[in-house]
Amino acid sequence: MSGLRTGEVAERAGVNIQTLRYYERRGLLSEPGRSLGGHRIYPPDTVALLQVIKAAQRLGFSLDEVAELLDAGRRRHPTADLRQRAIDKISEIDRKIADLTAIRSTLTEVVDARCDSLTNCTCADCPLPYLTIGTSSHDQNGGRG
Amino acid sequence: MSGLRTGEVAERAGVNIQTLRYYERRGLLSEPGRSLGGHRIYPPDTVALLQVIKAAQRLGFSLDEVAELLDAGRRRHPTADLRQRAIDKISEIDRKIADLTAIRSTLTEVVDARCDSLTNCTCADCPLPYLTIGTSSHDQNGGRG
């Protein structure tokens, strides 16, 4: 009886049903109970757990990291490890913000100078030839989102 | 004679050879001439073009967007101008920075409050229940990337 079906959990947490099974495969959700016919029956707090997962993702943690954190949290290891990860994440975010800020100022120059072409810009003092910003190695992913 | 081979272009531009062919498929590089035996022979300014592409990527443009921009620039159409796109890109970047800043401050709270678990944090005034930031709909990708 008490427990939610896949569709209910998905709807309440605002995720796709497939995502629930995906998270189960990835180890973020433990395998729920089953009905006699084999349908999953989730404990009601699964919805809250999903919200935690989504929040952690928004904090910049990958699913692997979230899985580890949840696991560490469940086993109650004296893991001040979350703190350290948060600290690391903060520097990562700082780097991203710095990159974006550099990119932003170049874009501003492009706008101010009224550049009209990437390759053949005719504007005076065109900043485009100097777009060597963001070449730093700390972010292999470039500035992409 | 005049013209560069695949490997030379790749090396000078600092990209993988496969990437050249990939860009050709994607329409970022137009099909180069060929030797009698069918090997590609690139005009020397291809290297500069690749640098432009990489710079635009660092500015946050996707390859599709770069392709369009190059095309628009080549055809000198007054449409789809670089300037407007740059303006749009700037607001996009501003949103990302705002999200990252919000995430950063929450992480700072996590660190300051000495949270020890994502789901069962025992610290006083735990900020984790308030991790509803970044739920705005303008960035489906969250703050990740």
Added chain:
DNA sequence: GGTAAGCCTGTACCTGGGTACCGGATGCAA
């Protein structure tokens, strides 16, 4: 008991930006 909605597993596909591998053909210098 009928029927429609919901769920099951398994597998394939998507995005974006590439990268790797294969067997065979070419290019170039000695």
Added chain:
DNA sequence: TTGCATCCGGTACCCAGGTACAGGCTTACC
């Protein structure tokens, strides 16, 4: 002419984070 480096096209694979579909079973409601 030999021999090695390079290049060819085609295809498959990588990452993360999902999403979709097919064919069949279960559940819920009337």
